[in-house]
Amino acid sequence: MAKRPELSKGELTVARAVWRLEAGTVGAIHQEVSRSSEMDYSTVQTYLRRLETKGYLRTRRDGRNKIYSAKVGAGQVIRHTVRDLVQRLFDGEVVAMVNHLVRDHKLNRTEIQQLQELLTELEGKVDES
Amino acid sequence: MAKRPELSKGELTVARAVWRLEAGTVGAIHQEVSRSSEMDYSTVQTYLRRLETKGYLRTRRDGRNKIYSAKVGAGQVIRHTVRDLVQRLFDGEVVAMVNHLVRDHKLNRTEIQQLQELLTELEGKVDES
DNA sequence: TTCGTATAGGTACATCTGTACGTAATTGTA
DNA sequence: TACAATTACGTACAGATGTACCTATACGAA
Missing domain, CATH: 1.10.10.10 (Winged helix-like DNA-binding domain superfamily/Winged helix DNA-binding domain)
Structure with a gap:
């Protein structure tokens, strides 16, 4: 890489x-x-x-x-940038970052539901290894 | 300010x-x-x-x-920095950012549950005005 | 064919960033 | 008391960044 x-x-x-x-x-x-x-x-x-x-x-x-x-796609750059910030602001704790995000930016009911569905979806795919 | x-x-x-x-x-x-x-x-x-x-x-x-x-607290700086990044990477779409975060960083079951509880909590407080 | 408009490519330059060194004063310790 | 360690404060300097100008050339329209 x-x-x-x-x-x-x-x-x-x-x-x-x-x-x-x-x-x-x-x-x-x-x-x-x-x-x-x-x-x-x-x-x-x-x-x-x-x-x-x-x-x-x-x-x-x-x-x-x-x-x-x-030559380098958006996804790669975004991943890198976000990871870097999570590291530097929250010691790599993703949950802390998400916590901050949803508390700081007022979400409306629809957005909250979108996220809930997303989590439910992920729950089905957790890699328990 | x-x-x-x-x-x-x-x-x-x-x-x-x-x-x-x-x-x-x-x-x-x-x-x-x-x-x-x-x-x-x-x-x-x-x-x-x-x-x-x-x-x-x-x-x-x-x-x-x-x-x-x-003189300036952590909260303020973090808020500013995160808002800035959400703006620059996701045009200010918080949900898009959260989406990216939870998909990119594999969360375990416990973390997913934490976030679900967080969302449930927020759901009760939505400011519908 | 001539002229305005894109374009390419070179150059500029103040400020910010990362990373430190050197010197002088002070203080705790042998 | 003399010396080592700590601290403050000034200075340095290369590379990154934001922001752009200038010049030459090519292309399309008049």
């Missing part, structure tokens, strides 16, 4: 846009990023270059254009 | 030690930090200075010694 440098906040924002688009030129990705943040075209470009250097994105050429696409 | 610069990873490590100790000299905090990480005394000292500058810690004098203690 290649040990890649971590993503900074800005890099993550841009990476998320790439994941959503699957693939695109700097322009397209800049547009996608702009739907939620304001970030200069050049800034997006810089992040894309850095993301490629760090091994998170790859590029292919389409005539004179460069098409960026993901 | 004072808008403080965010904590970096290293700063957070040291801040956590201060929270655990409530208060202490650089030496004491260094020792506490050392229980989990290896970090040079001077490095801890630097982080403490920066934490004070950023407004997260305060100091009082005890003779020739400086006693560091928290």
Whole structure:
């Protein structure tokens, strides 16, 4: 497993846009990023270059254009990031993190039920080994 | 609400030690930090200075010694940090985050039950307004 | 064919972060 | 009392990060 440098906040924002688009030129990705943040075209470009250097994105050429696409998927990055935070804030105690989440963010009845169903589902699959 | 610069990873490590100790000299905090990480005394000292500058810690004098203690509590920082991550990774969708957490980290039966009880408790308190 | 607009690629630069060293003063101990 | 250890405080410095500008080129529209 290649040990890649971590993503900074800005890099993550841009990476998320790439994941959503699957693939695109700097322009397209800049547009996608702009739907939620304001970030200069050049800034997006810089992040894309850095993301490629760090091994998170790859590029292919389409005539004179460069098409960026993901090399490392969202899932992997999210897993890593979340695990890291759980470690650093809750000493790796997932339950403590979930506890914090559901208490801090008021959930409505529907959300609570969704989570209850999720837990029931998991209960059936516990690996008791 | 004072808008403080965010904590970096290293700063957070040291801040956590201060929270655990409530208060202490650089030496004491260094020792506490050392229980989990290896970090040079001077490095801890630097982080403490920066934490004070950023407004997260305060100091009082005890003779020739400086006693560091928290000015911003663990709860506040954790809340901020978690909210920020939920925002950046899941567009603020807490349920998505919890979903990810419980699926990625295998929970055992006891943990699942703990969470179920937690949800049942919250269900009784939903603010339906 | 000319001109505006994307694009690529290079470069810049202040600030933040991780990680420490050096020096001076103080204090407990041999 | 002299020395070792502790502490405070100033300073250092490379690499990461946020944020962008500049220049050259290619492409589509007029």
